[in-house]
Amino acid sequence: MKISTCSALIVLAMMLVGVAGATIITDYDRKANFSNYKTYSWESVETANAMWDQRVKDAIDSELAAKGLKEVESGGDLVVHAFGITRLGQDVHVNASGWGGGFGPWGGWGGGPAFGDATATKSTYAIGTLIIEISDPNSKRMVWWGLSDQSLPTKSDKAIKNLDKDLAKMFKKFPPGSDGK
Secondary structure, eight states: OEEOHHHHHHHHHHHHHHOOSOEEEEEEOTTOOGGGOOEEEEEEEEOSSHHHHHHHHHHHHHHHHHTTOEEOSSOOSEEEEEEEEEEEEEEEEEEEEEEOOSSSTTSSTTSOOOEEEEEEEEEEEEEEEEEEEEEETTTTEEEEEEEEEEEOOSSHHHHHHHHHHHHHHHTTTOSTTTTOO
């Protein structure tokens, strides 16, 4: 596919804005008293497959244990639900060549338009979103929520490392108020 040099540069700039690590978002109920919560129970873990269900559960268990919460089979002070979604994304890769541009009415120093062309190719990749909801079963209210969204690597070991890293970021300020704020 051929596109103009100007269009290629616009597409390239848009792609660079989108290149980043995982998006991590958290929120919590400002009225919840997190010092009252000592235990948690699992409601469910739903991902694309059973291996990832267990990996997600183990990683969240590790983060919650590090925060002083103890897992109990049922009747916890908190209830945890996690689900993962995988969808496809696409990137456009542009190779541009040519010459021209600069000052003057047509973009060149001595006048005249810029010349060149660009070739664009598409690539498809997987994007994973993990959402964690933590609720107070007594008030029946969600008290904490976290989301991680990023491109998924093709190698399982790298995906597991990303999961651990993303959950560490997600739970960094959990429970709310534990960071002095």
